Amino acid sequence: MGNLVQQSNSQPVPQLAAEVRQYLTFSLGGEMFAVGILNVKEIIEYGHLTEIPMMPAFIRGVINLRGAVVPVIDLSARFGGKPTEVGRRSCIIIIEIADGEATQDIGVLVDSVSAVLDIPDSDIEPPPAFGARIRTDFIEGMGKVAGKFVILLKVDQVLSVEEMSLLADVGNRLPVPAAGV
Numbered sequence: 001m002g003n004l005v006q007q008s009n010s011q012p013v014p015q016l017a018a019e020v021r022q023y024l025t026f027s028l029g030g031e032m033f034a035v036g037i038l039n040v041k042e043i044i045e046y047g048h049l050t051e052i053p054m055m056p057a058f059i060r061g062v063i064n065l066r067g068a069v070v071p072v073i074d075l076s077a078r079f080g081g082k083p084t085e086v087g088r089r090s091c092i093i094i095i096e097i098a099d100g101e102a103t104q105d106i107g108v109l110v111d112s113v114s115a116v117l118d119i120p121d122s123d124i125e126p127p128p129a130f131g132a133r134i135r136t137d138f139i140e141g142m143g144k145v146a147g148k149f150v151i152l153l154k155v156d157q158v159l160s161v162e163e164m165s166l167l168a169d170v171g172n173r174l175p176v177p178a179a180g181v
Helices: 161-173
Strands: 004-006 012-014 020-028 031-036 040-045 059-065 068-074 091-099 102-110 112-120 139-145 148-153
Touching (some): 031 112, 059 102, 112 148
Antiparallel strands (some): 040 091
């Protein structure tokens, strides 16, 4: 019967095509990454950040977004790389993360935003077991787009409010070096 499924009432029904999801793609350190568009609230121009003392290196600071304090994460530093050098095309992607029953907005500093792409599930490979420059639990999969791979991120893992709080607590417990040392 090909692409038809037989229902109990004997009428053929077309099978659904592979699910297609939309992803916002962006560049970071020369590599292409993507996050599910449903998590993206907005994209803003890189502006003035207020630095917060004694935070982990990947927490760049906070911004005032229409009266709300939004932390900004440097994804390159979060992945264990060097901090992002802010350039002309640098921007902040505001991502909404579920935190229990509430939601939390978190800004993500990236080199540049590329496009919104439709990627069918059939074009998504599982994350690599090794060889990626970032933690494998941060990777949802590898999307095939125009013959190249795009790293699809698990925003709930990358921007885990709980994990970042633990890292900030550890940073706050480290001894402060004496002046002049």
